[in-house]
Amino acid sequence: MAERVFVNDTTLRDGEQAPGxxxxxxxxxLIARALAAAGVDEIEAGTPAMGxxxxxxxxxxxxxxxxxxVMAWCRLAEADVDxxxxxxxxxxxxxxxxxxxxxxxxxxxxxxxxxxxxRRVVAHARARGLTVxxxxxxxxxxxxxxxxxxxRAAAAEGAWRLRFADTLGVLDPFATxxxxxxxxSETDLxxxxxxxxxxxxxxxxxxxxxxxGATHASVTVLGLGERAGNAAxxxxxxxxxxxxxxxxxxxxxxxxxxxxxxxxxxGRAVPSDKAIVGTEVFTHESxxxxxxxxxxxxxxxxxxxxxxxxRHRVVLGKHTGLAAIRGVLADLGLTVSDREALxxxxxxxxxxxxxxxxxxxxxxxSLLAAARLPAFLEAxx
Ligand SMILES: CC(=O)SCCNC(=O)CCNC(=O)[C@H](O)C(C)(C)COP(=O)(O)OP(=O)(O)OC[C@H]1O[C@@H](n2cnc3c(N)ncnc32)[C@H](O)[C@@H]1OP(=O)(O)O
Ligand SMILES: O=C(O)CCC(=O)C(=O)O
Numbered sequence: 476m477a478e479r480v481f482v483n484d485t486t487l488r489d490g491e492q493a494p495g496x497x498x499x500x501x502x503x504x505l506i507a508r509a510l511a512a513a514g515v516d517e518i519e520a521g522t523p524a525m526g527x528x529x530x531x532x533x534x535x536x537x538x539x540x541x542x543x544x545v546m547a548w549c550r551l552a553e554a555d556v557d558x559x560x561x562x563x564x565x566x567x568x569x570x571x572x573x574x575x576x577x578x579x580x581x582x583x584x585x586x587x588x589x590x591x592x593x594r595r596v597v598a599h600a601r602a603r604g605l606t607v608x609x610x611x612x613x614x615x616x617x618x619x620x621x622x623x624x625x626x627r628a629a630a631a632e633g634a635w636r637l638r639f640a641d642t643l644g645v646l647d648p649f650a651t652x653x654x655x656x657x658x659x660s661e662t663d664l665x666x667x668x669x670x671x672x673x674x675x676x677x678x679x680x681x682x683x684x685x686x687x688g689a690t691h692a693s694v695t696v697l698g699l700g701e702r703a704g705n706a707a708x709x710x711x712x713x714x715x716x717x718x719x720x721x722x723x724x725x726x727x728x729x730x731x732x733x734x735x736x737x738x739x740x741x742g743r744a745v746p747s748d749k750a751i752v753g754t755e756v757f758t759h760e761s762x763x764x765x766x767x768x769x770x771x772x773x774x775x776x777x778x779x780x781x782x783x784x785x786r787h788r789v790v791l792g793k794h795t796g797l798a799a800i801r802g803v804l805a806d807l808g809l810t811v812s813d814r815e816a817l818x819x820x821x822x823x824x825x826x827x828x829x830x831x832x833x834x835x836x837x838x839x840x841s842l843l844a845a846a847r848l849p850a851f852l853e854a855x856x
Contacts, residue, residue, distance in 0.1 A: 480715045480723040481691040483667060484510050484708055485519035486737055487536070488548045490699035493741065502740040503532040504539060506696075509736050511541035513729035515708070519546045519568060519693075523558035533562035548610070549600075551582070551592055556600045567600055568638060569593075570610035571625055573617035586621045590628040597632035608636040608667070615641040615654060623661025636665040638693065641680060644673030644703060648683035655687035667691035670706045672698055677706035682714055685721070692723070696737040697745065697752070709734060709751040717778060728784035751783065758788045760833065762796020765789050769802050790833035791823045803836060804843075811843065818846035 487503050490496070498506065507518050520536045521529045537545050546566040549555035559567050571593055572578045578589050593609065600607045609629040614622055626637045639658055646654065655666060668684030668691070670677035681692050692715070698707035712725040734752040738745045747755040757780040759765050767774035768787065780786050789799055800820050804811055811819065822842045823834045834842070 477719070477721045478690065480685055480711075480719075480721050481517070481667075482515045482708065482712065482723050482725060483517040483519060483546070483669075483691055483693045484515045484695065485548075485669070485693055485705065486510070486695040486699060486708070487532075488519040488521055489669075489693075489701055489705055490695040490737070490741070491521075492701040493699050493704065493743075496699065496741045496743075498532070498740055500528060500532040500535050504535050506733075506736060506740060507536045507539060507541060507543075507545075509729070509733050510696075511539075511543045512726075513733055514724045514726050515543060516691075516724065517544040517546055517566075519548055520564075521562075522548045523562050523564075524550060524552075524555045526558065530558065530562045533559075533564055537563040537565075546608070551589075551596050553596060553599045556596065556603060556605065559600075560603050560605065565604070566606045566608070568608045568610045569596060569600065569629075569634075570612050572613055573611045573622050573625060574613040575618070575621070576616070577613045586624055590624050593625050593628040594632050597629050597634050601633040607632075607634040608638060609634045609664070610638040610640060610669075612640050613642040614639040614658070615646050615650075616643070619654070619657040619661055622658050626658075626662035626664050630662065630664050634664065636667055636691065637662055638667040638669050638691075639684070639689070640669040640693075641671055641677075642669075644671030644677065646670075646680050647674070647676055648679045651680040651683040652687040655684045655689050659688040665690050667693055669693035671701065672703040672705060675703075677704070678710040678714060681706040681711050682718055685715065685719060696733050697741075697743070697749065699737060699741055699743065707750070713751050713778070713782075727782050730783060731785070757785055758790055760790050760792045761794045762799055765802070766796055766798035769798055791836075791839075792827040792833045793824050795820060795823055795827075803839065807836070807839070809843070815843070815846055819843055822846050 521533045544566050547559035547564040549567050551571045572581050597607050666689040668689040670680045692711050694708040694711045695705040696708050698704040709730040715721045715723045731752045747753045764775045826834050
């Protein structure tokens, strides 16, 4: 049995860092409920240092008593840990800059001093009864030895996991694999990968990290997040099974509903061709595909839509061929001559080119009526 993948969903934290996105407390609770119902293991629900409504939202999510680990994102500071505790959370992700540039600019310190601060703040959080995961910010630009130093400092005080963050989305899957392997040899902590999509590689990098020994994947619904966003929950959850043969406990049939909920709350529509959850990702227009699909669905099916509670759909348009026309007419209980089918095909293509939209099945009868007339007149000559 392949090793289980654990999912940390950070829609409510990194997802909300997407420009202009601001969830209300009620929206955070609704999204948290939906994430828990879908089967994610952890929800990173917010940043307590922001205070006010963010603390209220964290407290409200905790009060739901959902069957998930509710985590708060904290800087490496006692005050942030105390704010997390005041919200009632039991689990914190303590973020530490790991690259030399971020350590110097943000903490004005080098690796040894930062490691000392890690020891101090992790100990503080543990003394307050919190579990601690260490968030390795900018790990993809850090020295593996520095990451090892910080991870061991955290482990010595009782941290249980290291997050390897590709904060700027600079990795590709090969580099991700090597980087996780390098860090794997530096620490015994569980490893979580948190990818960013600046190069469109966040999901691919997450899969590479899982192959290399990461056990936890940090994701957001629709990949919502800072700049170009994160690895998408729906992509990682489905690809973990389809590509790696590993289960992550997420119910695939819940993904489209989750996407709709987050799209609504974030004010960002789901693109129709968005992998897994887009409305058109199982829709076929091209004649060559449809002709083969109608004979054997496996000719053009990589992912079974039934897994997601969905179905293939055929639309008619500029790229339609005769087999699709005949298939749709047969579904409608209509039989036509070869000549009529060809006329109808021409009419469908012309309509689709003129309107730049698929031709609705409801339009077929009128197109067919129009197509039959010239055929009748020609036959009468
Ligand atoms: C890669 C990531 O996604 S990191 C997470 C980013 N998330 C956020 O920024 C959440 C939203 N942020 C906020 O609301 C605000 O920035 C707050 C409430 C967190 C802090 O606000 P302010 O006190 O006004 O600080 P400000 O935003 O100007 O600067 C951030 C401070 O945190 C420090 N800091 C940044 N990362 C860390 C860290 N991991 N550990 C400790 N300190 C850190 C910075 O050096 C800076 O310190 P300074 O005030 O001494 O210069
Ligand atoms: O430090 C962390 O927990 C990761 C923060 C983050 O979102 C990132 O680095 O992209």
